[in-house]
Amino acid sequence: MTDWRALFRHAGSAIASSFLGRSNANSGAAQPAEPERSASHDVPKPRKPESLWTLFCVVFGLSSLSWGGLALMAQLENHYVERDRRFTRLEFADWFALAWMVPGPVGCNVAVQVGHALRGRAGAWVAGAASVLPFFALMTVFASFYQTSLVRAMASQMLLNHFSVVLASLIAVTWCKQMRTIVRGQLGWTVAALACVALIFSHGAWTYVALLSSAFAAGWFASPSREGRLSLSLHASDWRLLGALAVLIALFAIPLPHRYETAFLWPRLAGAGMTLFGGGFSALPVLKTLFVTPAVGVSDSEFTLAFALSPVSPGPLLNVVPFLGYLTDGWLGAVAATLALFVPSGCLIVLAQRHLKQLETYPRFEHGMRALRAATTAFLVAAVVRVAVRVPLEPAYLLTAAFACLCFGRLKVPVYAVYGTVAVGCGLWIVFFAHA
Numbered sequence: 278m279t280d281w282r283a284l285f286r287h288a289g290s291a292i293a294s295s296f297l298g299r300s301n302a303n304s305g306a307a308q309p310a311e312p313e314r315s316a317s318h319d320v321p322k323p324r325k326p327e328s329l330w331t332l333f334c335v336v337f338g339l340s341s342l343s344w345g346g347l348a349l350m351a352q353l354e355n356h357y358v359e360r361d362r363r364f365t366r367l368e369f370a371d372w373f374a375l376a377w378m379v380p381g382p383v384g385c386n387v388a389v390q391v392g393h394a395l396r397g398r399a400g401a402w403v404a405g406a407a408s409v410l411p412f413f414a415l416m417t418v419f420a421s422f423y424q425t426s427l428v429r430a431m432a433s434q435m436l437l438n439h440f441s442v443v444l445a446s447l448i449a450v451t452w453c454k455q456m457r458t459i460v461r462g463q464l465g466w467t468v469a470a471l472a473c474v475a476l477i478f479s480h481g482a483w484t485y486v487a488l489l490s491s492a493f494a495a496g497w498f499a500s501p502s503r504e505g506r507l508s509l510s511l512h513a514s515d516w517r518l519l520g521a522l523a524v525l526i527a528l529f530a531i532p533l534p535h536r537y538e539t540a541f542l543w544p545r546l547a548g549a550g551m552t553l554f555g556g557g558f559s560a561l562p563v564l565k566t567l568f569v570t571p572a573v574g575v576s577d578s579e580f581t582l583a584f585a586l587s588p589v590s591p592g593p594l595l596n597v598v599p600f601l602g603y604l605t606d607g608w609l610g611a612v613a614a615t616l617a618l619f620v621p622s623g624c625l626i627v628l629a630q631r632h633l634k635q636l637e638t639y640p641r642f643e644h645g646m647r648a649l650r651a652a653t654t655a656f657l658v659a660a661v662v663r664v665a666v667r668v669p670l671e672p673a674y675l676l677t678a679a680f681a682c683l684c685f686g687r688l689k690v691p692v693y694a695v696y697g698t699v700a701v702g703c704g705l706w707i708v709f710f711a712h713a
Contacts, residue, residue: 327363327395329403336388336407344693346384346593349408350376353391364394372630379629380551381622382593385409389623390630398627405623409615412592413599417611419586420603423579436703437578438668439677440585443699445664446681447692448561452657464499465651468492472655476562477662487530488652489552496648502640515628522621526551538572542605546598547617551625553595560595561660568601575604577667588692595619 339356343349350373357363376386385408392404460469475488511519528541529548538545549563561584568575583597583604590596595618602614668674677699684690 327400329396329399332392332395332400333403333407336392336404337410340384340388340408341411341591343384344588344591344691346382349384349593350387353387357391364391368394375629376626379622379626380553381626382595382619384593385619386622386626389626393627393630401623401627405619409592409619412590412596413611413615415590416583416586416592416596416599417603417608419590420583420600420611421608423582423600423604434578435707436700437581437585438674439699439703440696441581441664441668442674442677443681443695444581444584445661445668446678447685447695448657448660448664450682450685452654452661453686455654455657459654460651461647464496464648468495468648468651469654472652473658476655476659488655489649492652493645493649495645497641497645499648500641500644502644511632518624518628522548522551522625525621535570535572538570542567542573543613543617546614547621550618550622560597560656562656562663564597564601565663568605573605575601579604585696588696 335356336353339352340349343352354366354369354373358366358369372387372390375390376383379386385405388408389401389405392400392402394400396403456469460466472488472492475484525544525548527548529545529552533541533545546567549567552563553560565580567573569577569580580601583600584594586600587594587597598614598618599611602610602612604610606613681695681699684695685692
């Protein structure tokens with residue numbers, strides 16, 4: 278039986294403790310303090326078989342208390358490394374790095390790897406489902422209530438514009454942090470700059486696939502190391518999976534006539550998920566290409582509101598997918614959209630985990646991934662530009678932008694608190710000044 282009291286007691290300190298633990302682990306010999314404790318955490322307990330129900334309850338509970346993919350990863354590390362000691366810090370660090378190398382939601386990717394390590398393929402499916410269900414349920418409920426006339430009446434254009442400004446500020450702050458940690462060297466800066474130009478002036482789905490493929494190829498061929506050979510022993514089922522994913526990516530990249538956009542929406546969404554690197558903010562321009570079209574029927578205001586509601590719900594920023602799916606085809610659309618985006622990346626992360634050791638020994642692969650990660654920063658720039666050109670250039674919105682940047686960049690205020698403050702401010706303005 279899951280110890281829920283202990284689980285919730287440790288959840289509050291999960292993020293801080295896990296990041297401190299990771300920092301100490303990564304610093305190696307430079308951290309002499311507490312050698313006995315470090316050694317004890319590097320040796321996992323014997324892995325007793327964990328029931329699938331216990332695995333589901335633990336991951337579901339942690340996901341319900343995690344606002345953002347990084348928070349979920351921190352909670353998982355705190356529970357399985359620090360508390361239960363089922364894995365070493367080194368094992369979890371490998372999964373953390375692999376989650377960033379593979380497209381899709383990084384937090385859910387780590388949860389899938391934890392489940393696979395504990396109970397094989399069945400554990401991967403159970404852990405993946407448990408990490409998705411909390412935000413799937415809440416965002417789908419939001420979408421169902423959004424269809425009511427009362428909620429639609431409350432969603433004024435002014436409030437949506439202010440929410441858009443907060444979202445753009447959050448993305449801009451995230452971009453600044455990524456540029457400091459991800460982009461390195463002349464090749465990285467060149468790739469990032471060219472990717473920004475390409476995404477700002479080209480909005481087609483093929484651009485995303487061509488951009489990411491070109492960035493990886495540039496890093497691969499520019500690698501200073503020519504030693505070693507990439508040799509992977511793939512089974513027939515692995516080749517079938519890679520072939521299916523390649524078909525989905527091609528279906529997303531190829532321009533389709535408008536009459537086929539609705540018929541192939543979910544396969545194209547699955548292919549789009551294979552282009553999402555570097556966190557959920559990169560999804561904004563990609564998902565907008567799929568959903569905000571005359572054939573699909575999601576309006577620009579509805580799309581913006583979906584991302585505005587994202588911080589209210591636990592889970593990664595990709596928790597907007599059930600909301601968009603519901604607007605397209607009700608509960609069936611919410612389920613189809615969630616499966617289309619999260620299942621392919623979950624299958625790919627299990628495949629990559631099985632061959633992680635072989636990939637790590639090949640320097641050119643890592644160099645290609647470094648250039649690929651630099652290119653993904655351009656998605657954030659494109660998202661900010663598209664929000665900025667749509668919001669009127671007025672003092673009220675500039676004030677909101679300055680407030681949001683201060684909160685996110687300096688004060689580290691939670692995202693949902695900033696959204697709530699802006700919503701209250703807009704409400705007070707409407708009540709006391711708009712009708713004066």
